[in-house]
Amino acid sequence: MKKIFIIIALTVALLSCGNSTQKNSTQKIGLTGAGATFPLPFYNLAFKTYNKSHGTLVTYGGIGSGGGIRSLKDKIVDFGASDAYLSDKKMGQMPFPIVHVPTCMGAVVVAYNIEGIGELHLTPEVLSDIFLGNITKWNDNKIADINTNIKLPELPITVVYRSDGSGTTYVFSDYLSKISNDWKEKVGCAKSLRWPTGIAAKGNPGVAGTIAQTKGAIGYIGSEYAFSLNIPVAVLQNKSGNYIKPSLESISAPASAAIPADTRVMLTNSPAKDAYPIACFTWIVLYKEQAYDGRKIEQAEATIKLLKWMLEDTAQNLTKKVHYAPLPVAAKENAKAILQTITFEGKALK
Amino acid sequence: MKDRALKIGLLVSGTIVLLIMGGIVFTLMSGALPTIKEYGLSFIFSSEWNPNPDREQYGALPFIMGTLMTSFLALLLCIPLSFPIALFTGEYFKGTKAASFISTMVDLLAGIPSIVYGLWGFYTLRPLMVELGLSQQGFGVFTSALVLTIMIIPYATSLSSEFIRMVPNDIKEAAFAMGATRFEVIKKVIFPAAGSGIFASYILALGRALGETMAVTMLIGNVNAIPMGLFDSGNTMASVIANQFGEADGLKLSSLITIGLLLFLLTAIVNSLGRLIIKKLSA
Numbered sequence: 001m002k003k004i005f006i007i008i009a010l011t012v013a014l015l016s017c018g019n020s021t022q023k024n025s026t027q028k029i030g031l032t033g034a035g036a037t038f039p040l041p042f043y044n045l046a047f048k049t050y051n052k053s054h055g056t057l058v059t060y061g062g063i064g065s066g067g068g069i070r071s072l073k074d075k076i077v078d079f080g081a082s083d084a085y086l087s088d089k090k091m092g093q094m095p096f097p098i099v100h101v102p103t104c105m106g107a108v109v110v111a112y113n114i115e116g117i118g119e120l121h122l123t124p125e126v127l128s129d130i131f132l133g134n135i136t137k138w139n140d141n142k143i144a145d146i147n148t149n150i151k152l153p154e155l156p157i158t159v160v161y162r163s164d165g166s167g168t169t170y171v172f173s174d175y176l177s178k179i180s181n182d183w184k185e186k187v188g189c190a191k192s193l194r195w196p197t198g199i200a201a202k203g204n205p206g207v208a209g210t211i212a213q214t215k216g217a218i219g220y221i222g223s224e225y226a227f228s229l230n231i232p233v234a235v236l237q238n239k240s241g242n243y244i245k246p247s248l249e250s251i252s253a254p255a256s257a258a259i260p261a262d263t264r265v266m267l268t269n270s271p272a273k274d275a276y277p278i279a280c281f282t283w284i285v286l287y288k289e290q291a292y293d294g295r296k297i298e299q300a301e302a303t304i305k306l307l308k309w310m311l312e313d314t315a316q317n318l319t320k321k322v323h324y325a326p327l328p329v330a331a332k333e334n335a336k337a338i339l340q341t342i343t344f345e346g347k348a349l350k
Numbered sequence: 351m352k353d354r355a356l357k358i359g360l361l362v363s364g365t366i367v368l369l370i371m372g373g374i375v376f377t378l379m380s381g382a383l384p385t386i387k388e389y390g391l392s393f394i395f396s397s398e399w400n401p402n403p404d405r406e407q408y409g410a411l412p413f414i415m416g417t418l419m420t421s422f423l424a425l426l427l428c429i430p431l432s433f434p435i436a437l438f439t440g441e442y443f444k445g446t447k448a449a450s451f452i453s454t455m456v457d458l459l460a461g462i463p464s465i466v467y468g469l470w471g472f473y474t475l476r477p478l479m480v481e482l483g484l485s486q487q488g489f490g491v492f493t494s495a496l497v498l499t500i501m502i503i504p505y506a507t508s509l510s511s512e513f514i515r516m517v518p519n520d521i522k523e524a525a526f527a528m529g530a531t532r533f534e535v536i537k538k539v540i541f542p543a544a545g546s547g548i549f550a551s552y553i554l555a556l557g558r559a560l561g562e563t564m565a566v567t568m569l570i571g572n573v574n575a576i577p578m579g580l581f582d583s584g585n586t587m588a589s590v591i592a593n594q595f596g597e598a599d600g601l602k603l604s605s606l607i608t609i610g611l612l613l614f615l616l617t618a619i620v621n622s623l624g625r626l627i628i629k630k631l632s633a
Contacts, residue, residue, distance in 0.1 A: 063597075163567075187402070189402075193400075202567070213473075
């Protein structure tokens, strides 16, 4: 008995020695990110593809834009993701300076659940009235007047919004604040709001699921969630007066206008003729100086390598598969320039 | 020597538990300090919850009301369901295979994870409520209370069943010998003898309902306002913390921690009141 025990103990000891020397030379680097659920379909596809081609596993947690920034603040992730860029004040509250790198463009769509009608058309006034709770039934005159070719039922309207801190909420409320002074005064624009009416669910998937399961519901979600669950989306009237459906072209149109060098701009309510009114960038946020808290240079290099790959055509073309839009040329150039400014101990990273 | 070592070991583990408890309370209180400084006691009675950073305003009343409404409604609905089961397994069919089968099944209910209850509630119970015409979208206080009822039945049943079983046979037989019917034995002998134990089991069940998070947050509608009717949507203390904790900071984080502290105090008060009543009943 004792002999067998000694042999087993020695074997285990030898094996563990062997492993430790091997580990140092071929240790795989894993990256972690957390944040918005809005670009989750794109990020999941992109990171899976990246793992296949480059062998680096990227774990992304869709915990909401607010959670992503908090995780980055607590330095427990390599990068955060948000559909709402941080204000100068919020940037000042982070422990070290940060940069925003746009990764793709998307649309916040207005999804609804009414049986047996065709496309729903909504003007900015009617949209804000619905979400303010001023219109409570689907067959209200205000909605019927702009949808003369469909018969709306006498169904109460159930507004669905986000219960957690959300960049999608920020983009949608930014649009509503621009088109309705009432909304701007009563509710405002933020990741979490005091909604006048409706019920809440957690995450883009939660809101999409609730809309799909509730007759007479209307809510705002990322475009991919509407398409993958086959939830009909409203055709919105944009600033130029045209009714625009969310599509690759209409989402990219707003970004053809000038954008600042740090890409921190909201693209809602664009004046462009064929622009979808609620389009937005989504950003990956990370620290400008990557040598913080004992962070290794390999980890920083791997992060930059991933982000550079996200801006290349292979990754950008994946956006079409998930009904989002790739970055237009100007935004891509800005993003690449921003990546060049990221340093490790003061030196630029390759 | 071994005796002393055992004694010291037990004292140490007891002290560690006390220290952990104290640590938790201390962390909660220090986290709640900014909110208490800002609002004072009015935090408990204010029903305004505006998380927009430009116009922040926090108040805990909607969540306290939501928690109390769902938990007490669940307890109310649970009593007529769990008491007969406890009688069945503890008295009427005591010792039979049927009784052990039923109590095993009821105990299994306690093993189902609460998220599974939430899922079942969302996809099965909610459409049922809509079809019955009780509620427009199926969310609300009543639906959450129904799911909570099912979740707390095992706690109430198994404990009260034990107490009913523990009533000594001789006093029951004495009552039968005097010509009492089965019902009279239950009313006049079992109930007084096991009463405080049964009451304790309901306090335990209530405590479980007060703190339940996942199942409630999927069914209550997450509306930060006081529910006006039984089928209105609302929110509970545990649910709002689960939803908004991830990205909260500053005054919002402190308000959520204060709500956690209030939930902790509420559970402690309920448990102490229960213990007081049990003492009075058995005295």
